[in-house]
Amino acid sequence: QKEVEQDPGPLSVPEGAIVSLNCTYSNSAFQYFMWYRQYSRKGPELLMYTYSSGNKEDGRFTAQVDKSSKYISLFIRDSQPSDSATYLCAMSAKGGGNKLTFGTGTQLKVEL
């Protein structure tokens, strides 16, 4: 069993929809949670970073962490065609530095 599980999709939604992307994990030592966005044939770029449980909002993006359920989410409001990409969750343990454990990524397509 992988430490981090993520539905690969693809997920197709109409423009303007609210998108929910999720990851589950098994390692209770994970304390730092990140979402990266990766456009086709490009490297990943950091989208959101959260520590421990709770919510964090940045513009149209909201990251949510529920450590009791070992479940993290990324919500995208008013989705745009430019949001079409693969979204990777990543996490690390306290003291683990930047040795991140990544999910396999969810491919999102926002259609006009």
Add this chain to the structure above:
Amino acid sequence: NAGVTQTPKFQVLKTGQSMTLQCAQDMNHNSMYWYRQDPGMGLRLIYYSASEGTTDKGEVPNGYNVSRLNKREFSLRLESAAPSQTSVYFCASSEGLLTGELFFGEGSRLTVL
């Protein structure tokens, strides 16, 4: 703003050949990483360098060697390539070990026949 630059972008090798992937960053970052990305497996850490002069193994180091040439450059060497090393390789850098923010290059696509 170059950020993290990887060369080459594409390479085809025969089994048993050797090659070196080059990576350079211009952000004055202390830490550098090599990941590989495979379908269904996600990004997996091969080696990392917390600071100039140090290197450590990641999750999948077998078959690879690295050199932190200076603060800017971190190379990945395949001594005897195998088909299982067909992958997309990403170099990344970060300011330190606690930021959570890695800056990635655009990747190097390697095929081993």
